Amino acid sequence: MSQFRYVVAVFAAATFLVAFCQRxxxxxxxxxxxxxxxxHVVTPAPRPTPKPTPTPKPIHIAAPTDVRxxxxxxxxxxxxxxxxxxxxxAVKASTLQLIWKDSAAxxxxxxxxxxxxxxxxxxxLSNGPEPRFAAISKPSGGYDHRCYxxxxxxxxxxxxxxxxxxxxxxxxxxxxTFTPAHVRSYIAYNKxxxxxxxxxxxxxxxxxxxxxxxxxxxETLVPQQVFNANGSASVNGTAYVGLQxxxxxxxxxxxxxxxxxxxxxxxxxxxxGMDFNLNKLANRKIYSAVLTLDVSQTVRxxxxxxxxxxxxxxxxxxxxxxxxxxxxxxxxxNNVTNGGTFSLxxxxxxTLDMTKPVSTWAAAGxxxxxxxxxxxxxxxxxxxxxxxxxxxxxxxxxxxxKVIYF
Numbered sequence: 025m026s027q028f029r030y031v032v033a034v035f036a037a038a039t040f041l042v043a044f045c046q047r048x049x050x051x052x053x054x055x056x057x058x059x060x061x062x063x064h065v066v067t068p069a070p071r072p073t074p075k076p077t078p079t080p081k082p083i084h085i086a087a088p089t090d091v092r093x094x095x096x097x098x099x100x101x102x103x104x105x106x107x108x109x110x111x112x113x114a115v116k117a118s119t120l121q122l123i124w125k126d127s128a129a130x131x132x133x134x135x136x137x138x139x140x141x142x143x144x145x146x147x148x149l150s151n152g153p154e155p156r157f158a159a160i161s162k163p164s165g166g167y168d169h170r171c172y173x174x175x176x177x178x179x180x181x182x183x184x185x186x187x188x189x190x191x192x193x194x195x196x197x198x199x200x201t202f203t204p205a206h207v208r209s210y211i212a213y214n215k216x217x218x219x220x221x222x223x224x225x226x227x228x229x230x231x232x233x234x235x236x237x238x239x240x241x242x243e244t245l246v247p248q249q250v251f252n253a254n255g256s257a258s259v260n261g262t263a264y265v266g267l268q269x270x271x272x273x274x275x276x277x278x279x280x281x282x283x284x285x286x287x288x289x290x291x292x293x294x295x296x297g298m299d300f301n302l303n304k305l306a307n308r309k310i311y312s313a314v315l316t317l318d319v320s321q322t323v324r325x326x327x328x329x330x331x332x333x334x335x336x337x338x339x340x341x342x343x344x345x346x347x348x349x350x351x352x353x354x355x356x357x358n359n360v361t362n363g364g365t366f367s368l369x370x371x372x373x374x375t376l377d378m379t380k381p382v383s384t385w386a387a388a389g390x391x392x393x394x395x396x397x398x399x400x401x402x403x404x405x406x407x408x409x410x411x412x413x414x415x416x417x418x419x420x421x422x423x424x425x426k427v428i429y430f
Contacts, residue, residue: 134156194308205300208261209263212256318422
């Protein structure tokens with residue numbers, strides 16, 4: 025009987041556990057011994073609530089703007105600062121160089137794409153937010169009809185493309201060298217002072233003075249028409265610039281009584297005009313314009329006033345800008361506006377930066393330029409040198425103007 029009771033008790037306990045397991049509960053009951061032992065209740069810890077995965081904030085990188093080609097030395101300086109010489113070399117090599125605007129302070133760099141014809145071809149990339157610059161190697165077929173756009177990137181994130189720049193005429197530099205279309209000099213004899221105490225008239229002729237000048241070496245510099253002239257000469261085709269005194273003296277004949285000996289001097293001054301006919305530069309952006317003058321010969325009077333010393337020194341130190349068709353005239357080259365000054369210097373080659381006046385002429389469009397008028401400060405001041413050997417008179421035999429423009 026007791027065995028039957030034990031079986032019933034076990035069956036009841038099992039039924040209870042099955043029912044318990046089928047209902048939700050936060051506690052677990054464990055039956056003890058069949059003879060009435062202690063029942064233990066265990067409550068499990070609640071399951072942790074899972075934290076939602078944070079959604080990363082999108083990284084927005086603004087697209088570069090105002091993509092355009094380098095067009096000036098200032099563009100080179102702004103883009104590359106101390107490395108502007110690299111940009112300058114690329115300009116002279118007619119390489120396309122792009123610059124753009126971007127205010128981002130933190131970037132991995134930039135990518136340049138070719139985009140014409142539906143392309144999306146990455147052709148170059150740079151590191152860092154600066155420089156905002158890219159030099160595009162010249163394709164075998166040239167740059168014509170090609171378009172380029174720029175994107176900025178930070179790590180794996182990249183901006184949209186900028187507006188495309190499509191290559192146009194003037195995107196790369198062109199170099200052209202001009203030679204003078206017209207050259208004219210105006211040589212004048214100023215302030216003659218010629219005397220002969222033994223001459224009844226008290227004066228020597230200008231021919232006498234100029235004739236003696238020819239024996240001193242000056243005749244190797246100027247053409248015969250200068251000696252044949254009376255007061256001034258207009259010389260076409262050759263540039264003469266400077267100021268020089270021509271002296272005449274005769275030794276005293278001690279065998280006779282003389283009241284004195286003939287003496288005299290006359291100041292020769294000259295300006296020279298050079299016209300390069302720059303009409304083809306109208307409305308072009310000028311990158312640089314460099315004028316080169318080659319010295320043929322320069323003469324200076326020696327301290328004894330009996331011979332001229334020759335050299336390749338350049339006597340020009342001032343240029344003016346012409347205002348009329350001086351090459352079709354014969355008078356003084358005085359109808360000018362101010363240009364600039366430069367230092368007297370040794371030759372045989374004189375190099376002058378003429379970018380400013382050439383840029384001004386080009387910007388004026390179809391307005392005709394009238395070339396440069398070269399002179400010397402003493403000539404311009406109508407002054408006499410403190411000493412004869414300060415005077416300086418130069419013949420230039422060639423000139424060329426090298427212009428780089430967009």
